[in-house]
Amino acid sequence: MEARSLAEAFASFEETWEPRVLAELNDQQVKVARLDGEFVWHAHEDADELFYVVDGDLTIEYRDDDREDAVHLGPGDLTVAPAGVEHRPVAHEETKVVLFEPAGTKNTGDADDSERTVEELERL
Amino acid sequence: MEARSLAEAFASFEETWEPRVLAELNDQQVKVARLDGEFVWHAHEDADELFYVVDGDLTIEYRDDDREDAVHLGPGDLTVAPAGVEHRPVAHEETKVVLFEPAGTKNTGDADDSERTVEELERL
Numbered sequence: 001m002e003a004r005s006l007a008e009a010f011a012s013f014e015e016t017w018e019p020r021v022l023a024e025l026n027d028q029q030v031k032v033a034r035l036d037g038e039f040v041w042h043a044h045e046d047a048d049e050l051f052y053v054v055d056g057d058l059t060i061e062y063r064d065d066d067r068e069d070a071v072h073l074g075p076g077d078l079t080v081a082p083a084g085v086e087h088r089p090v091a092h093e094e095t096k097v098v099l100f101e102p103a104g105t106k107n108t109g110d111a112d113d114s115e116r117t118v119e120e121l122e123r124l
Numbered sequence: 125m126e127a128r129s130l131a132e133a134f135a136s137f138e139e140t141w142e143p144r145v146l147a148e149l150n151d152q153q154v155k156v157a158r159l160d161g162e163f164v165w166h167a168h169e170d171a172d173e174l175f176y177v178v179d180g181d182l183t184i185e186y187r188d189d190d191r192e193d194a195v196h197l198g199p200g201d202l203t204v205a206p207a208g209v210e211h212r213p214v215a216h217e218e219t220k221v222v223l224f225e226p227a228g229t230k231n232t233g234d235a236d237d238s239e240r241t242v243e244e245l246e247r248l
Contacts, residue, residue: 023202
C-alpha cells in the first residue's frame with residue numbers, strides 16, 4: 001500500500017505517446033501519458049478506454065460507417081471510448097492524461113504496424 | 125460518447141459518504157464522493173479499490189493480524205486498497221475523491237449493518 005503522486009509520475013518522463021503504468025487493480029491498469037498532436041485511428045475490440053485530462057486540450061474523434069463525432073476534453077474532464085469504436089486522440093497542445101483500461105490493452109489497438117505501438121510499457 | 129467534468133460532478137451534490145456513479149467501463153465504475161471524518165472499518169473481499177484525491181486531505185488506514193499501516197493522500201495522489209484487506213478512510217477535512225472499483229462494490233464492504241451503507245447509488 002503506497003501513495004502515488006500524479007505530479008511525480010508526470011515529472012518522471014518527457015516522451016509523448018508512451019504510456020507508463022502507474023497502478024493496477026482488478027485486472028485493469030492506470031496509465032499516465034503525455035500526448036501531443038494526432039494519434040493513429042484505432043479501436044480496442046474488447047476494451048473500453050477511459051481518458052482523464054489532467055492538463056492540456058484533447059479531442060477524441062470517433063468515426064463509424066454512419067457518422068463522425070468528437071468529444072472535447074479540458075483539465076478535469078473525462079470520457080470513455082467504448083470497445084470496438086474506432087477513435088483517434090488529437091492533443092492540441094502537450095496534454096497530460098490518465099488512462100484506465102484492462103491490463104494488456106495495446107495503445108494502438110487494431111491499427112496495423114503502427115510506429116506508435118508500444119509493446120512493453122514501463123512501470124513507474 | 126460524452127465529456128464528463130469532475131468539477132460539475134462535485135458541484136451537483138453536497139452529501140458526504142454518498143458516492144455517485146460518474147462513468148462505467150469494463151464492468152468497473154468511476155465514482156465521485158465527498159468524505160469528511162472517519163468512515164467504518166471494512167474490506168471488499170473480491171474488489172481492489174482505487175482512491176484518487178481531487179481536493180482535501182485523506183488517510184487510508186489499514187489493519188490486519190500483524191500490523192497497522194496508513195497511507196496519506198493529498199490532492200493529485202492515488203492509492204489502491206487491495207481486495208480483502210480491512211481499511212478505513214479518514215478525511216481530515218472535507219475531501220473530494222474519485223473511486224474506481226468493480227460495479228456493484230458496496231461502500232461499506234463487509235461491515236455489518238452500517239448506517240453508512242448506500243444500497244442504490246445515484247448516477248450523475
